[in-house]
Amino acid sequence: MSDMTETALRTFTPQPALAPPKELKGAVHWARANLFDGGLNTVLTLLSLLLIVSVVPGLVRWGLLDAVWQGDSEACRVEGVGACWSFIGANFRILMVGIYPVEEIWRPVLSFLLLLGVIWLTVSRRVRGIRMVAFWLVLPFIAYWLIGGGYLGLPEVDQSRWGGLMLSLLLAAVGIIVSVPLGILLALGRFSDSPVIKISCVSFIETIRGVPLITILFMASVMLPLFLPEGMDVNNLLRIQIGMILFSSAYMAEVVRGGLQAVPRGQTEAAKALGLPYRHIMFYVVIPQALRHVLPPLIGRCIALFKDTSLVLIVGLLDFLGMLKSSTQDSEWLGFEAESYVFGAFVYWLVCYSMSRYGQHLESAGPKNNH
Amino acid sequence: MNTAIEMPPKGQQHSAETIIQISKLNKWYGDFHVLKNIDFHVNKGERIVLCGPSGSGKSTLIRCLNRLEEHQQGNIVIEGVELNDNISNIEKIRSDVGMVFQHFNLFPHMTILENLVLAPTLVRKMPLADAEEMAMNYLARVKIAEHSHKYPGQISGGQQQRVAIARSLCMNPKVMLFDEPTSALDPEMIKEVLDVMVELAEDGMTMVCVTHEMGFAKEVADRVIFMDSGEIVEENDPHSFFSNPQVDRTQAFLSQILGH
Numbered sequence: 001m002s003d004m005t006e007t008a009l010r011t012f013t014p015q016p017a018l019a020p021p022k023e024l025k026g027a028v029h030w031a032r033a034n035l036f037d038g039g040l041n042t043v044l045t046l047l048s049l050l051l052i053v054s055v056v057p058g059l060v061r062w063g064l065l066d067a068v069w070q071g072d073s074e075a076c077r078v079e080g081v082g083a084c085w086s087f088i089g090a091n092f093r094i095l096m097v098g099i100y101p102v103e104e105i106w107r108p109v110l111s112f113l114l115l116l117g118v119i120w121l122t123v124s125r126r127v128r129g130i131r132m133v134a135f136w137l138v139l140p141f142i143a144y145w146l147i148g149g150g151y152l153g154l155p156e157v158d159q160s161r162w163g164g165l166m167l168s169l170l171l172a173a174v175g176i177i178v179s180v181p182l183g184i185l186l187a188l189g190r191f192s193d194s195p196v197i198k199i200s201c202v203s204f205i206e207t208i209r210g211v212p213l214i215t216i217l218f219m220a221s222v223m224l225p226l227f228l229p230e231g232m233d234v235n236n237l238l239r240i241q242i243g244m245i246l247f248s249s250a251y252m253a254e255v256v257r258g259g260l261q262a263v264p265r266g267q268t269e270a271a272k273a274l275g276l277p278y279r280h281i282m283f284y285v286v287i288p289q290a291l292r293h294v295l296p297p298l299i300g301r302c303i304a305l306f307k308d309t310s311l312v313l314i315v316g317l318l319d320f321l322g323m324l325k326s327s328t329q330d331s332e333w334l335g336f337e338a339e340s341y342v343f344g345a346f347v348y349w350l351v352c353y354s355m356s357r358y359g360q361h362l363e364s365a366g367p368k369n370n371h
Numbered sequence: 372m373n374t375a376i377e378m379p380p381k382g383q384q385h386s387a388e389t390i391i392q393i394s395k396l397n398k399w400y401g402d403f404h405v406l407k408n409i410d411f412h413v414n415k416g417e418r419i420v421l422c423g424p425s426g427s428g429k430s431t432l433i434r435c436l437n438r439l440e441e442h443q444q445g446n447i448v449i450e451g452v453e454l455n456d457n458i459s460n461i462e463k464i465r466s467d468v469g470m471v472f473q474h475f476n477l478f479p480h481m482t483i484l485e486n487l488v489l490a491p492t493l494v495r496k497m498p499l500a501d502a503e504e505m506a507m508n509y510l511a512r513v514k515i516a517e518h519s520h521k522y523p524g525q526i527s528g529g530q531q532q533r534v535a536i537a538r539s540l541c542m543n544p545k546v547m548l549f550d551e552p553t554s555a556l557d558p559e560m561i562k563e564v565l566d567v568m569v570e571l572a573e574d575g576m577t578m579v580c581v582t583h584e585m586g587f588a589k590e591v592a593d594r595v596i597f598m599d600s601g602e603i604v605e606e607n608d609p610h611s612f613f614s615n616p617q618v619d620r621t622q623a624f625l626s627q628i629l630g631h
Binding site: 264266267269270271272273274275276277280284285288289292 | 538
């Protein structure tokens with residue numbers, strides 16, 4: 001017996017793993033375990049199937065099979081046809097850039113490509129740290145200059161001609177790019193030792209959070225000019241942009257605050273012990289970790305801000321939603337609201353879903369901490 | 372209650388240049404008096420082990436030495452620079468005093484190599500390539516060079532603590548402080564960290580260690596300081612300290628930790 005134990009000790013090899021029993025695999029087992037386990041789930045599954053069967057075929061027929069993809073409005077008015085996607089095609093330019101001058105359209109397109117370029121540089125980690133932050137912070141100025149012109153040889157395009165998806169993306173992108181760092185500063189201010197800074201930050205955040213965005217937009221658009229000194233003229237769009245940035249930064253600050261609190265104290269202590277000054281401790285050690293902790297709500301705020309840009313319609317800017325609405329009032333294309341809003345919903349969904357996916361990618365890509 | 376006995380340093384002769392000078396140090400947490408009239412000094416090249424029961428103030432004392440804790444009375448002078456509210460004094464001292472923590476405190480979002488080069492490039496303004504070369508040398512010394520591109524979460528606790536030691540060494544410190552460096556480690560990893568510390572001691576590094584590793588104290592310490600209730604109770608060379616403790620509180624403590 002002892003002889004056997006000794007041999008076993010010397011030549012221990014684990015037994016090969018066995019395959020799971022057959023009942024645990026296969027489509028039938030999956031359906032039984034997930035769709036039909038118990039009475040309530042079976043009922044819910046059948047109800048859902050009924051709903052899908054009654055809605056999806058009609059939707060597919062309307063949106064794809066019977067849809068009109070090209071031709072003028074007459075082709076869409078034939079009895080029995082489905083969605084009139086040629087309406088979108090005919091109004092595409094208006095939906096994208098509003099009544100922006102045709103010969104200058106390369107400028108918003110270039111701005112958009114620059115935005116994609118900076119996103120690519122960030123996602124592929126080709127630029128990092130301070131350089132990445134610099135790229136992002138320069139982008140809003142370049143975008144406003146490219147689209148608005150008026151300096152360095154670019155002819156000016158009045159902001160009353162900006163519109164469509166371009167305007168929505170501009171407001172959202174600049175809003176996000178500026179409000180994230182502003183929110184971080186406000187959050188750091190909340191933890192400041194100086195009571196003046198602390199109280200200012202807290203009261204700013206709490207005031208803004210207590211007011212609906214639409215109120216802030218009205219104030220920026222209507223009331224702010226009354227307070228500005230004579231001759232100082234900030235255009236309507238810029239005032240609304242600033243209003244959105246202030247609104248968003250208060251929310252960002254609250255999100256970031258949660259992240260800052262989640263960074264263990266030992267991290268700051270280790271950085272201090274190495275002799276790093278406060279600004280370096282924050283920029284290199286604390287903030288990157290804090291942002292990683294709050295990535296899901298942060299991305300959520302970005303998505304919310306993008307959708308909130310549709311509110312500028314109320315203060316007279318024709319953003320994407322505004323253009324969708326006004327293009328249905330075109331005399332030739334009267335009566336295609338459904339197509340217009342379905343397309344609008346699809347574009348909003350596409351942008352928001354991409355942001356959400358990127359957020360999930362970031363979460364899973366980050367290095368894991370084991371304690 | 373200070374029974375400090377001036378002993379000639381163990382091993383090779385050290386120059387008597389004082390690196391840390393603490394006098395009449397007092398600290399309170401609210402009403403609680405954590406450090407009571409601490410007087411002590413550390414000479415260049417000396418290895419000091421601070422021990423004592425938990426709550427005795429030894430960690431607080433060592434954390435005062437680089438101002439992670441603020442003291443309210445008394446003086447701390449390190450390398451001729453006084454620790455006070457002056458932030459540039461504080462940062463100067465912190466950059467010259469290395470510290471190793473119980474929980475390693477590596478930066479989890481940076482690779483091992485990035486952890487090491489961060490402070491030299493930012494504080495010492497060292498070019499990145501030079502900093503990386505130096506960092507790789509220290510990583511080789513703590514036998515972890517092959518992991519330089521991993522993240523801290525991907526290596527074991529003992530390896531992380533060795534990286535933490537290398538990270539401190541990259542600042543070329545005059546003194547190294549160790550705050551219970553092996554207390555959070557699994558038993559089989561304690562030795563690899565102690566080995567690195569012993570090597571460091573043999574290279575002549577000035578060290579102040581808070582530790583319960585009495586074997587380490589016997590092997591490398593020049594002086595063992597026993598603290599209880601915020602006071603230095605006894606201070607002696609390790610041989611006399613372990614074989615002939617002078618105060619009954621020391622005897623009680625030693626019989627507790629060596630008794631099994």
